[in-house]
Amino acid sequence: MSRPRKLQETDTPTKAQKEILRDYFGIQRATNDRYRVLRFLYNSRIQQIRQEYDDRQVIANLTQGILRNVVEESRQEARARQVLRRGLRRRALTSGSIIINPQTTNIHEVYKQPLKQFKGKQVKVITFVDGRVLFSVVLDIPAERFNNWWSDNFFTFMEDSKTSKIDRYDPNQLKIVFTPNVELNENRAFQYFAEGVSNCMLKPIKEWAEELKNGAKSKQTKSRYNIILKDIIEFEKKYPNGIPENGIQEIADKLQVDISVEQPISRNQFIVCKAQKKALRTFTFVNTRLNHLELNNVVNNDFQQIDSESLQSLGEDLERSDTFFDYKKDRNGRYTKIRTLEGKYQATSDYNEVVNSFEYETGLSLCKIDMLNDPVSHIIREGVHYNGTIDFKDSDGFELNHIDMEKAYANFKTCIQYEGFVGKITDYRKTDKIQAIGYYRAYDFDFSKVEASKLYFLKRMNCYLDHNVYPSVELKWLRSIGVDFKIEEGCWGTKINFEFTKAMIEGKDYIDLTNEKKVRYYCKWSGSQTSYSSYQSFCMKGTKEFFENMKSVESETDCVVKCFQDGEGVIEYPRKHDFCLAHITGFITMYQRLSVFNQLFNMKPSNIVRVCVDGIYFEPHNFVMIDPFRTKEDINLNNLPGLGYCSNVLRYGKYLDEMDNELECIYFCSENEPRKHYKRELFKGAGGNGKTHFNLTDKGLVRLCYIAPSYKLARTKEKEYDIRTNVLARALHEEYHKDILKYYNVLVFDEVSQYSELDKQKIFSIYGNCKLIFCGDIGYQLPCIEGIPMNETSFDNVKELKHNYRFTCEKQRQICLKVREMIDDDCEDTEINEFIKNSYTNVREIDYKPTDMILCSRTNCGVKGHSNCNCNGKNYSKEWNDKYEDNKWKCVSSTRQYSKGEIVIGEKPQDGGWEKRHGYTIHSVQGETYDENIFIDARNLFDRTMGYTAISRARSWDQVKIVV
Numbered sequence: 020m021s022r023p024r025k026l027q028e029t030d031t032p033t034k035a036q037k038e039i040l041r042d043y044f045g046i047q048r049a050t051n052d053r054y055r056v057l058r059f060l061y062n063s064r065i066q067q068i069r070q071e072y073d074d075r076q077v078i079a080n081l082t083q084g085i086l087r088n089v090v091e092e093s094r095q096e097a098r099a100r101q102v103l104r105r106g107l108r109r110r111a112l113t114s115g116s117i118i119i120n121p122q123t124t125n126i127h128e129v130y131k132q133p134l135k136q137f138k139g140k141q142v143k144v145i146t147f148v149d150g151r152v153l154f155s156v157v158l159d160i161p162a163e164r165f166n167n168w169w170s171d172n173f174f175t176f177m178e179d180s181k182t183s184k185i186d187r188y189d190p191n192q193l194k195i196v197f198t199p200n201v202e203l204n205e206n207r208a209f210q211y212f213a214e215g216v217s218n219c220m221l222k223p224i225k226e227w228a229e230e231l232k233n234g235a236k237s238k239q240t241k242s243r244y245n246i247i248l249k250d251i252i253e254f255e256k257k258y259p260n261g262i263p264e265n266g267i268q269e270i271a272d273k274l275q276v277d278i279s280v281e282q283p284i285s286r287n288q289f290i291v292c293k294a295q296k297k298a299l300r301t302f303t304f305v306n307t308r309l310n311h312l313e314l315n316n317v318v319n320n321d322f323q324q325i326d327s328e329s330l331q332s333l334g335e336d337l338e339r340s341d342t343f344f345d346y347k348k349d350r351n352g353r354y355t356k357i358r359t360l361e362g363k364y365q366a367t368s369d370y371n372e373v374v375n376s377f378e379y380e381t382g383l384s385l386c387k388i389d390m391l392n393d394p395v396s397h398i399i400r401e402g403v404h405y406n407g408t409i410d411f412k413d414s415d416g417f418e419l420n421h422i423d424m425e426k427a428y429a430n431f432k433t434c435i436q437y438e439g440f441v442g443k444i445t446d447y448r449k450t451d452k453i454q455a456i457g458y459y460r461a462y463d464f465d466f467s468k469v470e471a472s473k474l475y476f477l478k479r480m481n482c483y484l485d486h487n488v489y490p491s492v493e494l495k496w497l498r499s500i501g502v503d504f505k506i507e508e509g510c511w512g513t514k515i516n517f518e519f520t521k522a523m524i525e526g527k528d529y530i531d532l533t534n535e536k537k538v539r540y541y542c543k544w545s546g547s548q549t550s551y552s553s554y555q556s557f558c559m560k561g562t563k564e565f566f567e568n569m570k571s572v573e574s575e576t577d578c579v580v581k582c583f584q585d586g587e588g589v590i591e592y593p594r595k596h597d598f599c600l601a602h603i604t605g606f607i608t609m610y611q612r613l614s615v616f617n618q619l620f621n622m623k624p625s626n627i628v629r630v631c632v633d634g635i636y637f638e639p640h641n642f643v644m645i646d647p648f649r650t651k652e653d654i655n656l657n658n659l660p661g662l663g664y665c666s667n668v669l670r671y672g673k674y675l676d677e678m679d680n681e682l683e684c685i686y687f688c689s690e691n692e693p694r695k696h697y698k699r700e701l702f703k704g705a706g707g708n709g710k711t712h713f714n715l716t717d718k719g720l721v722r723l724c725y726i727a728p729s730y731k732l733a734r735t736k737e738k739e740y741d742i743r744t745n746v747l748a749r750a751l752h753e754e755y756h757k758d759i760l761k762y763y764n765v766l767v768f769d770e771v772s773q774y775s776e777l778d779k780q781k782i783f784s785i786y787g788n789c790k791l792i793f794c795g796d797i798g799y800q801l802p803c804i805e806g807i808p809m810n811e812t813s814f815d816n817v818k819e820l821k822h823n824y825r826f827t828c829e830k831q832r833q834i835c836l837k838v839r840e841m842i843d844d845d846c847e848d849t850e851i852n853e854f855i856k857n858s859y860t861n862v863r864e865i866d867y868k869p870t871d872m873i874l875c876s877r878t879n880c881g882v883k884g885h886s887n888c889n890c891n892g893k894n895y896s897k898e899w900n901d902k903y904e905d906n907k908w909k910c911v912s913s914t915r916q917y918s919k920g921e922i923v924i925g926e927k928p929q930d931g932g933w934e935k936r937h938g939y940t941i942h943s944v945q946g947e948t949y950d951e952n953i954f955i956d957a958r959n960l961f962d963r964t965m966g967y968t969a970i971s972r973a974r975s976w977d978q979v980k981i982v983v
Contacts, residue, residue, distance in 0.1 A: 023068045026058050043068070043339070067341065116584055117197040121190045126176040126183045127659045131169055133197050138162050140199045143583050145352070146185065147194040154184055155352030157589065170666050174405065174546060178538060186657065200581045200589075201563055205571035220262050224274060224302060225251045247274055268292040277301040305343070322356065322365035330354045330366040338560075345559040345590075358557075373522045374544055381517035382788065385760040386442040387598035390551040394688070395447045395510045395721050396601075402458035402488035403549055403605035404665035406612050408631045408658040411479055411624075421651040422644060423634030424614060428545045429519045430647040431610035435617055436496045440606045442515030443764040445790035448691035448719030450509050453491045455696045457511025458602070460488045461504045468501035475624045476616065477502070481663035490609045508688050510721070511696060512764065513788045548604040554579065554591040561588050612665070618648055631658050691719030697815040699783070701771075701793045705839065706971050707825025707948070710794040714767050715740045720790070724763035726750050728770050730913060731920030732946045736769075751778065756785055764789055770946045771795030772964075775806030783813065799839055801942055801968045825948055830976040834858045838967045848963045855966040856957055859979045865954050869907045869924045872949055873899050873938045873982075874969050875956035895956050899938030909936035941969045948972060954980050 026036050032054040040046075040057045049057070061068070117136065121129045134142065139162035146153040156175055161168045178184050185193060225248065232244035250273050258266060271278050271292040276299055280290035325333070334354045337344045347356040357364045378384035390396045424430060431437060441456045453459060462485040466474055477483065483497065483504075491511065497504065519541045526540035561569075566588045570580040582588040611633050618635060619627065622642045629636040634651065644650075694717065702710040715725060715736065725744045727733040733744040743763070749755040750766070759766070766786055768774070772795040782791065793814070802808040811817055826832040834855075841851050867873065878896035879888070888894065907924050910917045912932030917923070920943065927933050938956070945968055955969045973979050 023065065023072050025062045025065050032058060115199050119195050121193050121195065123190055124183065124185045124188065125657060125659060126173060126185065129185065129195065130176055134158070134160055135165055137197065137199050138165055141581060142200070143198045145196045148188055148192050152352050155348070198583045198585050200583050203563070203567050203570050203580060203582060205567065220304065221251050221254060224276060227300065250274055264290060275299050278304070280304045280306055322363045324367045325364050327353065327366040327368065330357060330364055333357055333364060345557045347557050370526065370528045370540055370543070373526050373540055377520050377523050380520065382515060383517060383600055383603065385788065386515060387600055388444065388602060389596045389598055390601065391553055391594060391597050393721065395444050398447065398458055398460065398488055398510050399602045399605065401667065402490060403601055403608065404667050405608055406615070406632050407664055407666055408629065408660045409480060409664045410629050410660040411627045414628050414636065414656060417628060417638050419628060419636050419654050420639050421634060421636050421654055422648045423651050424611065425647045425649050426524065427611045427633035428607050429524055429541050431607055432518065433646045434610040434614045436492055436613050437610060438492050439514045439516045440603055441512050443512045443788050444510050444602065444721050445512040445764045446694065446696060446719050447510040447688050447721050448508065449688060449693050451506055453494060453506065454509065455511040456491050456514050457509055458488050458490055458605070459494055459506050459509035460486060461494060461506050462486050463505045465503040468503065470501065472624055473500055473620055476619045480630070482665045482668065484668055487668055490606055492606070493609050493613065496613055513698060513790065515788065545604050545607055548600040551597040551599050553594055553597070555594050556589050556591040559588050560586055562586070618645055621645065629656065629660070630664060688719065694719060699791045699814045701811060701814045701817045702820060703795060703797055703817065704820040705796055705799065705823055705835065706946070707823045708820040709824055710820055711767070711769050714792050714794065715742055720765045722762065722764040723767060724759065724765070725767045725769065727946065728773050729920050729943065730918035732769070734918035734921060735947065751781055760786065760789070765792065767792045767794065769794045770800065771809060772797045772800040773803050773945065774809045775803040776809045777806050778803070779809040799842055799964055799967055801945055801962060801964050825974055828975040831973065834976065835967065835971050842963055842967065851963050852957070852960050852966050855970060856981050856983065859976070859981050861981045861983045863983060865980065865982060867903065867954065871952040871954060872944065873954045873956065874941050874944065875899070875938050876941065876959045876961060876965065878938065878940050893959065895958060896938030896940070900935055903937045905935055907935065907937050908933040941965050944972055948974065949978070950974060951978070952980060953978050954982050956982050
């Protein structure tokens, strides 16, 4: 192909011109009018097109000459770097990169050794097949423990459990490029915004003014925009080399516009200039490269859904036309999101739709672990063991047969030991026994009681070593075959059962850019559940200087700016959460492993040659084959065997492949005291006995949410214990079920004496997969307003606490105990109320201050139900409200600062809804403790528990005054 040249201006574009235009702009067909427009654009870019052609020629010559593994300095490479440094879209490889032409398809040889050279760096690995990208991945290589990192991450290069992504290719077809990130400094560049044929800042302002001038209906308006246009011309003369950063304010004031300049990706405004007068318009620019701005025309923040192939084409078109865009890619190098200055686009995915439906239908979507915030993520990560390859003896000279499991990841229910899966993790604590289904750290393995044939397999597979974490089902199986061990800690929770849906089993997805190989949805899903990241990232193209400027602007944020030697920048942001189902994958691979052991136990030990994931290679002999094993014809021994069958296994404080490096065992739940597991538990006893405190301070409970009957009590506990809270009304409302189930595993319901039996049954039904802890003084505190009070049935454990921590004087303690005894003896309400009245100081006039509490039985008139009416003389709260000043307020509509029911003394807050309140119902203070005086209005104490609820809010006898 000859060097590009301008296309001749003809009335009708020629056939040759159309071919050139279709190829350059990536279109299939167009009208002659469209071709004429494209021809004009092509000719206007001819210098750029020629430069790109020259660049491609340099790269082609360089690539054809690569016959070595490591890139060396050469004149061609120097020329390539010099040429491509001028552009944004392509960069020549520097001496820091590595190119290999592998002689094998063994991924441990092809990828592991080159990656070792990039310890402590981030490296992009691109694998080519005959010049096409097979897949691309970015990896963070640790500075230490590389071998262990490799054992946990080599699956990145695997197609499935047995086959790597390059196995089916001839090594001569392959080329692999390793490109490290570039060290960036914080170099703030002082910019002159003018790159392009016209001033990149003034041009859009000029176009805006011309449009408004042409559309103006009055002379005055036309005159205004004529003046603006003249001022723009003056600025173009004044700043022929571009507008300096410190000149933007002058333009904003003179043209009466607001101007902001943002960084790409983060949209962080680093230049904001507001006009002195009210702005006619705000212009938001994006600093897409040094000395250049582009107007941000994105209005809608939602991503437009388009099919994946269209998104790939869009990315290619944007890159070809040198249009700014940022993007996100998957591990195979395919665009998943693209964001331009005109719109935002995201690839639709049949796989994602099927997965979302599957997780929703099975309830797995509500069992996810936050790998960035849940303390339990450490032990889960240690407990997930992928099954690998281990040799029993040399295969040379033997006739081999092969069996493996059909749909190994999907057929877990065929495993004899199947017990289901741990769903929501509710506890993480010290323990010496299996409490419930989950993961446990075991040590002191003793195999002395295992029969010889089984012991042979256990020792050869080398899976069970001290201080490692294993699923509970696997540990139970070990005990059943005679293995003894001790347990030092564990995490456990509720059980869930599921099966992969038909769509998950039958669905297939491309695993690389060649579209030559597909992987089943259920396999892809199972493998992806252990993948998580503390950062989310976007990419864009640019120069090292551009990214260094961005890094200096973003230095005070949590944004991390990186770039690679091929000119691709990666901008990373910390994730707040990263949810996955690693604990499900750990059980899937465990059931696969147990099925392999079950099959091996039916075979002759001396005839086993190799175990490869879910397959067994053996010398022919008679044995019983169990489900779901099947005979396979192929014999593939390309997998590299390991020292043990399981990944992620430590050996007496050392990793198997790093015996020279000591690893101290750290137990993350050392402060989480043992506690027997119950799914539904009731803590009862008098207020102040520590029921709620015991549970809210138990660090062994995972993802706890405290649920109170009122917003006020919820906010009080939130501040006191630094916990997440909610209220009963929301917990019972369908709108909030999903969020509560998604984010919380343990629910602590307080003041449950106010719950009806129907409320209890609803909670059991809705939150059946959570650990439920009820706390309350049933029968002694105020009961529910409507319905039958809840009873103590259907709990797995009922625990009564008797020591009271609230009372500070014996007299108060004895009075409250006596009232409880009277309630137990079913005394009349009047008798109980009379005893309370005679036990405390009686007053007619009160020495009240706003910090005291006045408790009464009603806050409405009882006729119309209005709080501001006292037509029947029974709205006792209104009487107290009218008696005192406007200096005590109750929140009636929540704000960020205040919850509904909270009390503020002094000036009325400006935000939110507030009402003056001095008299409070006894219901509204249930669960709280007060240190100031409590004045109890003795009128109409209509329930036998009402008086007890009121007096038990006080710590000492002298706080309580009965108003008679």
